[in-house]
Amino acid sequence: MKNPLKVLASLTAVASLALSLSGCGGGSPQATSDTITYWASDQGNSLDDTAAKLKPSLDRFTEKTGVKVNLEVISWTDLYNRILTAVTSGDGPDVLNIGNTWAVTLQETGAFEPVEGKLLEAVGGEDRFLKTSWSTGGAEGKTPTSVPLYGLAYNMYYNTKLFKEAGIEKAPVTWQEFVETAKKLTKDTNGDGKPDQWGFTAAGASVSANSHQAFVRGLQNGGTLFDKDGKPTFDSGPQVEGVKQFIDLMATDKVMSPSDAEISQGSQKIDNLINGQAAMLFDQSPVKNFEARGFTDWGVAPIPMMSAGATGDLGTQSHVAGINLSIFKNSKNKENAIKLAGFLTSDEEQVSLNKAYRSLPVVSGASSDPAFQTEEVKAKNDALANHALPMPLIAKEGQMETLTGTAIKNLFAKAATGTVSEDDIKAALKDANNQMAAAQ
């Protein structure tokens, strides 16, 4: 630092050089005609794992078509905002993954290619797909703007060792049986007078998981989140009853650890099951975590219903979960983007991808593959095909999830730190309902 003039001059030179370099070279790689950009959602155990499992498929695609794919795996916390900015600026990837519950919101932006004409042809037409999954592509009565890619559905998973210890031979079928079983499985194993093994575990602070339960439990009790005219009915009798059943697992049945009220990541509840701290949970796809931890003592069963053999809305066990694929309207490389959409939904790639991610094929042609004949996959397939309804197909779906999910999160917090009455539940849902109505 002898000569300040030189120092300042060189600093400025370095800075401006870096600026100009980064301006030209450091940015996103310029798309050439044989390269398309693909935003994938996180389906593996980590972003890296997701990319590694996707790579063989994309390599095959490049080999087959000569089109290179510039892949970016985006975490779930960032994906919604990244799509938002892409939509706003018109500067996005050619092909992207979306949570299928976002489909209607994204459809309304008008930023995504309708699934018709060439695109519909490339994916082989509607009839190849599972009906339930296809129905999440967009609002009812409109041309969808997304096609299903990976299918998911809720099932109940349980720790078989804990079941055996408690002398339980059969997974509960009805909600009442479920609560009773959970009570049997809740016990104090180290003799300090407090339970340290729980019948049930859930991510009580996960907004989206909570909203899924609000949806399913409401339907099982004969309620809905919205009436026929599209007005929110979060605080209707059956809806309150459904949410109460879920909250009561912690608040009155005491089969769920109060500490679950803090869990916001789904993987933490899975850890509880693996560690033997909890016996049952509801999840869409825990098997990849089981495998990563080398855990084999698990069983699977359908989500309990209010009465055995319930059908129709009352027989709902899950929302139609899954990931859809959309093509950006602004894509300068639409032809190749459409090719990729067709490729990823082809029977062969559906088998290999869904096998890798432990999700369900969304095309019936792939379901018969031996990889999907395990008990677990069959149970999930049955839930998705026969006991699932799409989350409300409305533009404000995101807000609905936030409002109902947060209400339940706060109720769990209240249950963990005190008591929750039916009036508390009513009041919380009424509040959410008012905000929803004001926002519409």
Place this chain on the structure above:
Amino acid sequence: MIETRNFRILRNVVLTILSLWVAIPLYVVVSTSLKPLKDVAGLFQWIPREITASPYLDIWTTVPLAKYFQNSLIITVCATLCSVTVAVLAAYAIARLQFKGKRAFSLTVLSTQMFPGILFLLPLYLIFTQIRNLTGLQLQGSYLGLIITYMTFTLPFAIWMLSGYFASIPKELEEASMIDGTGRMGALIRVILPVAKPGIIAVAVYSFISAWGEVLFASVLTNETTKTLSLGLKAYASESDVFWNQLMAASVVVSLPVLIGFILVQKHLVAGLSSGAVK
């Protein structure tokens, strides 16, 4: 204060409490970063049952941390250098020169600190988009966009601090130099800058720290090739799995450059602040 016995006792008590308060979270981070994942899951153990360096090896493969490191370094260093240079010029004008609109300029710069940062996010993105549409200059997803964003965020405080600092330097120093035939700029570079080195370091440290740890704007202004280190940390705690030990190990690694740099310039920093902004 005068060091009476009471003062010393009080000093020891207060400093011990403050040290513990600072140390405990740091200890938790470091000790967790040295545990195998199975030991992290249960009740926190103050003394690790087993020490392993594997989290420090695994972090580089779970997340492409080296790449993010490089990105962060480029973005933060450029933003810091540019911010300091621009702030020096503006602060000098405010401290030493008369011009119409000075008051308006100063107050406007100050007022930018009042707007909730969260609301800048979308408008800034929209403006970057317009710039790209008009000029073809790619600001989203490029280093340049984040560099100019970060340097601007730190400018107001930097200008305020440096102008105070410059004002405290006796004018006679510069005048002697100007009479020798160097212009204003010559005087600034040859006389003011060397004297103001501590103040400039203080501003640089502030800019560096602000840019190094920023997450919100980075999350929408970067893409996979320009992702920053702080953002990369979030990837250890994805929805599907949380690698606490690796997250903590990566936190240590991310913090190290800042800490080392901080220790190196720390003496200058205190001197810089004392004779500058807060005199």
Place this chain on the structure above:
Amino acid sequence: MSHSALDSSPAAAGSQPAIDPAPGETADKGQPSRKPRRSFLPYGLILPAAILEILIHIGPMLLGIWIAFISLTQLNLTNWLNAPFVGLQNFVNGLNPESTIGQAFFSTVGRTLGYTILVVGFSWILGMAGAVFLSSNFKGRAILRTFFLIPYALPAYVGTIAWAFMFNQRDGAVNQILVDTFHLFGDERPFWLLGQNSFGAMIVVNIWQLWPFAFLMLMAALQNVPTDVYEAAAIDGATLWQQFRTITLPMVRPANGVLLMVMSLWTFNQFNVPFVLFGASSPKEATLVSPLIYQNSFGSWNFGLGGAMSVLLLIALFIASVFYIRMVLPKGADND
């Protein structure tokens, strides 16, 4: 920068009029040839800063204000330049104290105000304590000084995630110390990140990260206090408390002016700490203004509403700051 220096009167050429009898004038008279250059130079010097401020700060700020008056939702994001103008509709929707959203907004503003006072107050007290005791000479002083600054130097995400890990009810270090070691709370493990406690937890985390900044600034201010002043006071029989009140406090008063304002603005607009601690939706008892605005704009893609809330806050903060600058900052100490 003194107030007078901000005026354009040539008499106030220097920022420290007491030391400096406007020598710029004399220099000019000696070299009249410089005059035309001088009128251009200041603008040249502030030009880079001005361009950046306009581009990155002022532009988005004005755009943000404009967004408050339009309906910007998913329906028109792709074509946002033509989003419909709705006048005050967003303000009516979002800020009507009768509505659920309005009620939530105003109680959040109140809570954030309390939060700011507590965080800034405690940060200042801790910073002051550290600064006072570290300005006396003893072995290990330099090490402690560096050590205390570490929380400030850590990336914000790291500090917050460490605390989130510690506050975990079942396995966290905090409950292990309080419940398992000291047997507080009747052996019931309290929840720190839920309900009313979450507000306190968030304050603790923010203070941990902010206090070193106050410490640094105050320590710097105290370095200029000559020891003999204290000696003289001690000879006069002043107790430690009296010395602190009559000598130390007045010495840091100029530094306080800007320090408190900057810390308050940062804390009031705090986003990172709650976002990392609680995710996108904070507990009701711990919702601050910035996360609320985030929820109401990014969560629901209704940016007009978030914009209206921000504009109201901006006005309130602006008025508060103007009052503060006029009243609290002593003349001659407000370095913009």
